[in-house]
Amino acid sequence: MSQAALRQPPATEATNDAIVEVRGVSKIYGDVEALRNIELSFARGKLTTLLGPSGCGKTTLLKIIAGLVPATSGEIRVNDRVVTGPGPERAFVFQDFALMPWATVMRNVGFGLELRGVREAERKRVAQHYIDQVGLSGFENKYPHELSGGMKQRVGIARAFAVDADVLLMDEPFSAVDEQNRRKFQEDLLKLVEIEKKTFLFVTHSIEEAVYVSDRIVLLSPRPGRVSQIIDPKIDRTATPDEIRRDPGYLDTVENIWDGLRHYAE
Known part of the structure; x- marks a missing residue:
């Protein structure tokens, strides 16, 4: 093989x-x-x-x-x-997640787009797409302290994909x-x-x-x-x-x- x-x-x-x-x-x-x-x-x-x-x-x-x-x-x-x-x-996925503890999953995933000035409706649309892709549907409004280590890493991966690097x-x-x-x-x-x-x-x-x-x-x-x-x-x-x-x-x-x-x- x-x-x-x-x-x-x-x-x-x-x-x-x-x-x-x-x-x-x-x-x-x-x-x-x-x-x-x-x-x-x-x-x-x-x-x-x-x-x-x-x-x-x-x-x-x-x-x-x-x-x-x-x-x-x-x-x-x-x-x-x-x-x-x-x-x-280029987008970086950190070993220690590097999530913003005060932000929801949705905002964490869309944060790179927010920094670029992308309008809220569009960044939410893109963030939702990658939240779904990494298997976190239903967790959009959760905060990092409410997630397992594996789920936090999925958020980091979704955030990296969302900026379309x-x-x-x-x-x-x-x-x-x-x-x-x-x-x-x-x-x-x-x-x-x-x-x-x-x-x-x-x-x-x-x-x-x-x-x-x-x-x-x-x-x-x-x-x-x-x-x-x-x-x-x-x-x-x-x-x-x-x-x-x-x-x-x-x-x-x-x-x-x-x-x-x-x-x-x-």
Whole structure:
């Protein structure tokens, strides 16, 4: 069913359909070198996962692409424009939800549109659409303290979709939920990827999750983070979730990645 392709990255990786390009990006915090000379491109309409040992710079790279953290050297280009800060073509889903506690689900989801000056009727229409998409119909008037962790994360995901960004950056979005909900979120995410046709950059510590959801996996080395390997899982998306998780190709890809990371485990 699936046969992963593992390859070493070329010195400079670029594709004609790249929406995000990372060109020679390095990041230094004081005397700590977090990233060194990252060269990557991210294909339009695909989900790419950044994977690697703790401290390898996955989240740092994601935040540099988002424009939340400046690179020490190198540049990020999105739609062939240099990134100098946050922009409407990128939306970030935070690990800790980052919801406004005083706002309802409806207002949280539509807040990005509110900041852009979208009229109330239109932003409510868009927010309702994505509230329905993530399975939160009936919770529009609830506040974050009334929601479970999984529901809060669904609000964060709906908010990111509502602003209609080209690129969605997701920093360990499912790490705070239990395994049952995590698997359901993974399946829901794949449905949204197919429906929305967006570009996803996804950070996770879970090898199984990376292989299950990804079109491509970028494996980063220990600090300073460098691109050490690129894996194309080649999952058959016509199969059921259970068939995928039992498939020898899926299991072999998980094991091969673990073999590469085993000696970095603490």
